[in-house]
Amino acid sequence: MIQYKFNEKTGIIETTVKGTVTINDFIEYISALSKDKLLSKKVKILTDASNGKFFKNVNPEDLYRIVEINNKSLAKSDFICDAFIISSSMETALAQLYKEYSKADNYYFNFFSTKEAALKWLNSFD
Secondary structure, X not given: OEEEXXXXXXXXXXXXXXXXXXXXXXXXHHHHHXXXXXXXXXXXXXXXXXXXXXXXXXXXXXXXXXXXXXXXXXXXXXXEEEEEEOOOHHHHHHHHHHHXXXXXXXXXXXXXXXXXXXXXXXXXOO
């Protein structure tokens, strides 16, 4: 399950990933974000995926699908900064692959093991 809310005080979209999620869950999430009219042109996202797991048998083509959908949503934004908090080695490996595949000029992706480190990185963008 993926849920998000916009924190008006911080200006950050706070996303939570719980349980086992699929590629389609991420695609639906990205599509919902891109249609959200409350979001600004400069988007900061903090995703806590420390209690989430990707379904088994993820392959590079699946990650490319997410990158492709994400790239379409980038056209509506000046930039998107996307910080993921993850806690397992499998998700770390997938995040590293995703980071390598996501090379858009206005998309910044990084992953962290703590919320503090993720927020520090996000807040370095203005």
